[in-house]
Amino acid sequence: xxxxxxxxxxxxxxxxxxxxxxxxxxxxxxxxxxxxxxxxxxxxxxxxxxxxxxxxxxxxxxxxxxxxxxxxxxxxxxxxxxxxxxxxxxxxxxxxxxxxxxxxxxxxxxxxxxxxxxxxxxxxxxxxxxxxxxxxxxxxxxxxxxxxxxxxxxxxxxxxxxxxxxxxxxxxxxxxxxxxxxxxxxxxxxxxxxxxxxxxxxxxxxxxxxxxxxxxxxxxxxxxxxxxxxxxxxxxxxxxxxxxxxxxxxxxxxxxxxxxxxxxxxxxxxxxxxxxxxxxxxxxxxxxxxxxxxxxxxxxxxxxxxxxxxxxxxxxxxxxxxxxxxxxxxxxxxxxxxxxxxxxxxxxxxxxxxxxxxxxxxxxxxxxxxxxxxxxxxxxxxxxxxxxxxxxxxxxxxxxxxxxxxxxxxxxxxxxxxxxxxxxxxxxxxxxxxxxxxxxxxxxxxxxxxxxxxxxxxxxxxxxxxxxxxxxxxxxxxxxxxxxxxxxxxxxxxxxxxxxxxxxxxxxxxxxxxxxxxxx
Amino acid sequence: xxxxxxxxxxxxxxxxxxxxxxxxxxxxxxxxxxxxxxxxxxxxxxxxxxxxxxxxxxxxxxxxxxxxxxxxxxxxxxxxxxxxxxxxxxxxxxxxxxxxxxxxxxxxxxxxxxxxxxxxxxxxxxxxxxxxxxxxxxxxxxxxxxxxxxxxxxxxxxxxxxxxxxxxxxxxxxxxxxxxxxxxxxxxxxxxxxxxxxxxxxxxxxxxxxxxxxxxxxxxxxxxxxxxxxxxxxxxxxxxxxxxxxxxxxxxxxxxxxxxxxxxxxxxxxxxxxxxxxxxxxxxxxxxxxxxxxxxxxxxxxxxxxxxxxxxxxxxxxxxxxxxxxxxxxxxxxxxxxxxxxxxxxxxxxxxxxxxxxxxxxxxxxxxxxxxxxxxxxxxxxxxxxxxxxxxxxxxxxxxxxxxxxxxxxxxxxxxxxxxxxx
Ligand code: SF4
Numbered sequence: 001x002x003x004x005x006x007x008x009x010x011x012x013x014x015x016x017x018x019x020x021x022x023x024x025x026x027x028x029x030x031x032x033x034x035x036x037x038x039x040x041x042x043x044x045x046x047x048x049x050x051x052x053x054x055x056x057x058x059x060x061x062x063x064x065x066x067x068x069x070x071x072x073x074x075x076x077x078x079x080x081x082x083x084x085x086x087x088x089x090x091x092x093x094x095x096x097x098x099x100x101x102x103x104x105x106x107x108x109x110x111x112x113x114x115x116x117x118x119x120x121x122x123x124x125x126x127x128x129x130x131x132x133x134x135x136x137x138x139x140x141x142x143x144x145x146x147x148x149x150x151x152x153x154x155x156x157x158x159x160x161x162x163x164x165x166x167x168x169x170x171x172x173x174x175x176x177x178x179x180x181x182x183x184x185x186x187x188x189x190x191x192x193x194x195x196x197x198x199x200x201x202x203x204x205x206x207x208x209x210x211x212x213x214x215x216x217x218x219x220x221x222x223x224x225x226x227x228x229x230x231x232x233x234x235x236x237x238x239x240x241x242x243x244x245x246x247x248x249x250x251x252x253x254x255x256x257x258x259x260x261x262x263x264x265x266x267x268x269x270x271x272x273x274x275x276x277x278x279x280x281x282x283x284x285x286x287x288x289x290x291x292x293x294x295x296x297x298x299x300x301x302x303x304x305x306x307x308x309x310x311x312x313x314x315x316x317x318x319x320x321x322x323x324x325x326x327x328x329x330x331x332x333x334x335x336x337x338x339x340x341x342x343x344x345x346x347x348x349x350x351x352x353x354x355x356x357x358x359x360x361x362x363x364x365x366x367x368x369x370x371x372x373x374x375x376x377x378x379x380x381x382x383x384x385x386x387x388x389x390x391x392x393x394x395x396x397x398x399x400x401x402x403x404x405x406x407x408x409x410x411x412x413x414x415x416x417x418x419x420x421x422x423x424x425x426x427x428x429x430x431x432x433x434x435x436x437x438x439x440x441x442x443x444x445x446x447x448x449x450x451x452x453x454x455x456x457x458x459x460x461x462x463x464x465x466x467x468x469x470x471x472x473x474x475x476x477x478x479x480x481x482x483x484x485x486x487x488x489x490x491x492x493x494x495x496x497x498x499x500x501x502x503x504x505x506x507x508x509x510x511x512x513x514x515x516x517x518x519x520x
Numbered sequence: 521x522x523x524x525x526x527x528x529x530x531x532x533x534x535x536x537x538x539x540x541x542x543x544x545x546x547x548x549x550x551x552x553x554x555x556x557x558x559x560x561x562x563x564x565x566x567x568x569x570x571x572x573x574x575x576x577x578x579x580x581x582x583x584x585x586x587x588x589x590x591x592x593x594x595x596x597x598x599x600x601x602x603x604x605x606x607x608x609x610x611x612x613x614x615x616x617x618x619x620x621x622x623x624x625x626x627x628x629x630x631x632x633x634x635x636x637x638x639x640x641x642x643x644x645x646x647x648x649x650x651x652x653x654x655x656x657x658x659x660x661x662x663x664x665x666x667x668x669x670x671x672x673x674x675x676x677x678x679x680x681x682x683x684x685x686x687x688x689x690x691x692x693x694x695x696x697x698x699x700x701x702x703x704x705x706x707x708x709x710x711x712x713x714x715x716x717x718x719x720x721x722x723x724x725x726x727x728x729x730x731x732x733x734x735x736x737x738x739x740x741x742x743x744x745x746x747x748x749x750x751x752x753x754x755x756x757x758x759x760x761x762x763x764x765x766x767x768x769x770x771x772x773x774x775x776x777x778x779x780x781x782x783x784x785x786x787x788x789x790x791x792x793x794x795x796x797x798x799x800x801x802x803x804x805x806x807x808x809x810x811x812x813x814x815x816x817x818x819x820x821x822x823x824x825x826x827x828x829x830x831x832x833x834x835x836x837x838x839x840x841x842x843x844x845x846x847x848x849x850x851x852x853x854x855x856x857x858x859x860x861x862x863x864x865x866x867x868x869x870x871x872x873x874x875x876x877x878x879x880x881x882x883x884x885x886x887x888x889x890x891x892x893x894x895x896x897x898x899x900x901x902x903x904x905x906x907x908x909x910x911x912x913x914x915x916x917x918x919x920x921x922x923x924x925x926x927x928x929x930x931x932x933x934x935x936x937x938x939x940x941x942x943x
Pocket of ligand 1: 033035036095096548549569572573574576632633634667
């Protein structure tokens with residue numbers, strides 16, 4: 001038993017729903033109680049789908065348990081087939097139905113439906129949503145894809161995009177364009193947009209592009225073995241990763257990996273003088289493994305950030321992320337415990353978080369800006385405009401997205417110069433973000449009491465060791481003169497320096513000694 | 521019973537109820553935790569369930585609460601399913617850890633789910649054991665919000681019902697208001713009743729454990745919500761007397777509800793009129809403005825919150841709408857009869873659901889406004905129907921006079937939007 005407040009991933013049957021809802025002509029009969037129908041709203045509200053997910057829930061009740069829930073399931077199966085006439089059915093159980101052991105797969109098989117029925121075995125009490133997507137897609141591929149003659153022209157399947165994916169819609173479009181520039185046609189995109197019949201044609205492609213390993217790695221390996229299709233190992237998110245990906249495609253197909261880069265602006269945007277303020281920014285990266293890996297590379301190589309913490313919530317990829325952490329000398333956090341992630345971020349006290357919607361909330365609490373890089377998704381992650389993560393346009397989009405929460409270069413200098421000015425005060429925040437509510441501690445100050453000194457980067461400064469370290473009045477005064485956006489770092493470095501020297505008090509001198517010590 | 525004056529010759533109370541037993545598209549009772557934990561400020565709701573239950577709570581809350589909320593899910597794992605003794609020990613450990621981290625918690629609800637019910641994890645026994653262990657600081661209660669037993673708002677009913685047996689006994693003649701409403705609305709109700717000289721007035725649930733009301737033979741109570749059937753039964757068992765009335769939605773509902781209480785407490789006509797005249801007039805005016813877009817339009821309710829019947833009464837009688845179907849997941853005839861009696865016969869009253877059949881009926885009827893859950897709203901909008909998400913009706917202050925205009929506005933906004941948008 002494990003106490004959970006917020007979860008990064010839903011149960012595995014939600015993963016199966018993401019595959020089914022992404023596809024066309026497939027229907028999912030899910031043995032589940034009525035409350036599990038909440039999952040529909042993920043698709044209809046967050047993703048703004050204009051169709052109900054193709055899912056029939058048996059919605060058994062307590063009174064059915066003593067009687068015949070198996071009959072209910074068969075009934076639902078028959079009705080779903082008659083009403084929706086799908087090309088194939090997937091059947092399975094949610095957590096509750098798993099306990100009553102009706103064996104949906106076995107039951108459906110006895111019904112003699114005239115379409116393929118694929119049984120899913122998704123252990124609800126040990127696995128999670130990403131396992132559900134990967135396993136469901138794999139089972140579909142295993143049941144439907146067959147070896148066949150390759151297309152005459154070089155073609156690829158794009159595998160991995162699902163319903164409710166982080167920018168999957170636009171990534172597929174961008175990737176399709178990139179491949180076509182190289183002279184590679186797309187054979188099938190799956191699961192997103194594919195019908196079961198399309199899956200039977202997977203074998204015609206020359207290779208597979210494994211776009212999101214979380215959702216299709218098992219299928220990619222299966223197709224490599226059974227259909228003889230190699231798959232790409234680099235996920236083309238970021239400039240360097242995109243170029244590497246194209247080289248990989250070149251190696252597989254023998255085509256020239258040179259494509260038109262005239263739309264790529266990110267490298268110059270990173271090199272232009274305004275971006276000097278990005279250099280060395282300390283970032284914490286957390287999300288699903290694929291987006292974390294890509295983001296760490298972009299952060300270090302393409303933005304000039306310093307990665308001070310990283311991790312992922314999907315245990316399946318723990319090994320990769322640990323290896324990456326080792327490579328860059330930062331310990332990796334593998335956890336789906338929101339509180340543990342919050343603690344790690346607090347300890348690392350980065351200047352920026354690249355995370356999920358969860359970390360965005362953590363950032364709000366800690367006063368640290370955050371850009372979202374990965375699922376779990378929120379309605380904000382489905383913008384109306386085109387905004388891929390993949391390819392060269394993706395690199396442009398990522399640059400804009402990441403700097404959006406920050407105070408921009410020139411503005412940062414102005415804030416420093418005029419920090420005593422009423423308009424340019426420490427809490428003015430980026431001017432492009434509009435209204436800023438006063439911070440809660442600010443609002444609490446009433447009755448003529450002067451506001452206590454406060455540190456914008458460390459609202460919880462007592463957690464940073466200052467409870468044992470005493471700041472003398474002159475040092476504290478000096479600290480306040482340091483621009484707020486580097487004040488947290490200065491404070492932390494000074495305390496660390498003092499602690500190393502065995503001091504318990506910090507004077508103005510200590511502050512400047514530490515500054516000299518850490519000068520770069 | 522306090523009968524409303526203008527009863528129709530043939531009302532919905534006499535109409536046959538269409539009972540459906542097919543696939544449902546509704547939340548389970550766990551959802552109530554989202555508003556209950558805001559209302560009861562020293563309570564924690566610990567669901568004993570699966571990852572699905574945790575995910576439901578998170579999805580229903582919209583991940584928009586970024587403070588650490590006062591609810592959580594103890595997720596059952598494979599090893600808990602293997603042996604029962606284990607699960608109880610694990611639960612004790614998680615509870616001890618939670619309570620040591622949250623010393624502000626005075627009431628802990630162990631909330632049962634489908635998995636905990638199916639494996640027959642005895643949460644009542646656990647609650648008794650844990651109460652002993654953590655007395656006197658924390659009181660541990662239990663109820664089930666499972667989807668195999670409860671629908672959406674029934675979770676609040678189960679929660680309040682679980683509190684009733686433990687309420688202190690009192691012989692005082694007190695008015696008890698029952699239902700978890702936003703403070704602003706609750707204060708308005710208490711204000712109106714106090715102005716009539718009625719009191720003392722107590723509320724279930726209280727904001728804090730030490731404010732829990734007493735109950736006994738001299739208690740009279742009025743329900744604020746139509747879904748509190750089990751709580752109603754528990755209060756009767758304690759000897760309290762129910763005041764039945766239409767529910768306080770809209771000007772008419774609020775007046776009828778207040779009048780029933782005023783009569784019970786012997787408030788004279790003049791006093792009643794003096795207290796209610798001004799807010800009544802305001803409510804009427806606000807409704808008539810907001811309802812302009814609704815007059816003459818048809819409405820179709822999918823089952824969701826159990827508020828459907830009182831709301832249909834409000835829309836048909838005060839906003840000039842015509843109801844085609846009023847579906848409720850569950851109908852407590854004893855509680856909603858006064859509302860049904862006010863509605864002229866005509867609409868189909870349905871209980872339970874077979875969602876695909878009901879969608880067929882809605883598509884055939886093409887109502888001007890469809891009230892439904894979040895899973896159905898966008899798909900129906902895409903088919904050209906105008907919808908109102910039912911969940912907003914539970915989260916938003918909509919009871920009593922001052923909110924009557926807002927209530928009409930919740931329904932009229934989608935209708936107006938349809939008229940305004942030109943893309
Ligand atoms: S229906 Fe049951 S299993 Fe599903 S979320 Fe509700 S209590 Fe949990």
